[in-house]
Amino acid sequence: NAGVIQTPRHKVTGKGQEATLWCEPISGHSAVFWYRQTIVQGLEFLTYFRNQAPIDDSGMPKERFSAQMPNQSHSTLKIQSTQPQDSAVYLCASSSDRVAEQFFGPGTRLTVL
Amino acid sequence: GDKVKQSPSALSLQEGTNSALRCNFSIAATTVQWFLQNPRGSLINLFYLVPGTKENGRLKSAFDSKESYSTLHIRDAQLEDSGTYFCAAEGPNTNKVVFGTGTRLQVLP
Numbered sequence: 001n002a003g004v005i006q007t008p009r010h011k012v013t014g015k016g017q018e019a020t021l022w023c024e025p026i027s028g029h030s031a032v033f034w035y036r037q038t039i040v041q042g043l044e045f046l047t048y049f050r051n052q053a054p055i056d057d058s059g060m061p062k063e064r065f066s067a068q069m070p071n072q073s074h075s076t077l078k079i080q081s082t083q084p085q086d087s088a089v090y091l092c093a094s095s096s097d098r099v100a101e102q103f104f105g106p107g108t109r110l111t112v113l
Numbered sequence: 114g115d116k117v118k119q120s121p122s123a124l125s126l127q128e129g130t131n132s133a134l135r136c137n138f139s140i141a142a143t144t145v146q147w148f149l150q151n152p153r154g155s156l157i158n159l160f161y162l163v164p165g166t167k168e169n170g171r172l173k174s175a176f177d178s179k180e181s182y183s184t185l186h187i188r189d190a191q192l193e194d195s196g197t198y199f200c201a202a203e204g205p206n207t208n209k210v211v212f213g214t215g216t217r218l219q220v221l222p
Contacts, residue, residue: 031208043199043212056209089154100144100208101161102201107154 002026004105006092012111013082021077021108025094032075033093033102034067043091049075082112116140117202119213126190126220134198134216138181142202145176145183146210150197159185159198190220 005024013019025032034046047057049069060067064082069075079086089109093102118137126132136145147159160167162176162183171191176183183200197217201210 033209035212042214043201045209045211048209050208056207059209091156095208099161100203101146101158102210103158104148104156109154 004092004094004103006090006105006108008108009106010109010111012113014113015083016081019079019082019086019110019112021079021090021092021110023075023077023092023105024073025075025092026096026103027073028096029094029103030072030097031095031100032069033095034075034077035091035093037089037091037107038087046077046090079110082110084112086110087112115214116211117200117213119198119200119216121216122214123217124219126187126218128190128192128220128222130190131186131188132190132218133187134185134200134218136183136200136202136213138183138202140202140204140211142176142178142181142183143205144203145174146201146203147174147183147185148199148201149194150199150215152196156199187218190218192220192222194218195220 007022031050033048045059052069064080089107091107093104095102145162148156160174164178166175171188173186197215200213
């Protein structure tokens with residue numbers, strides 16, 4: 001079991017560009033979560049899916065951020081018109097139906113110049 | 114807001130000594146997870162708890178939902194225990210978790 005896979009591990013974008021982050025959950029897990037980690041704000045919940053359906057996006061910034069889960073094997077987090085304050089480590093986690101324990105990927109470090 | 118408060122925020126221990134970390138919740142937590150974030154940034158699962166206790170080697174954790182707190186005890190601390198420890202609480206009727214601010218632990222030789 002490869003665990004949760006996130007790509008890329010590092011991404012550098014210029015201000016105003018788009019960034020797409022990918023997450024592959026653990027095979028068989030039905031729930032996928034996105035979090036963001038910064039020094040100032042710590043670990044913040046963004047959004048989550050269960051069985052590919054969006055359940056709770058209460059942590060997502062209202063503009064420029066969107067997340068999708070087109071199939072059970074991957075989810076994407078897209079940030080349009082990136083800003084320097086979007087710089088953070090974006091973490092993806094997955095959990096199964098039976099047990100809500102979340103397992104995290106290694107994260108994508110996004111740097112917006 | 115500070116729905117999950119962790120203490121202490123930082124801690125230095127001599128190798129071989131014991132310590133306890135704590136999380137207090139202002140939400141009605143139903144489950145608690147403890148993680149260690151290593152220097153590379155990876156979050157390593159330590160415990161997943163419903164109310165009760167679990168033990169794994171030199172680590173022991175307890176979760177009291179009525180008193181709204183959880184503890185992580187480290188026995189015989191080793192250098193590889195260094196890192197940042199996070200607790201995360203799951204509230205009722207949701208699967209999302211709220212993270213504490215972390216305890217940065219440094220184990221000294």
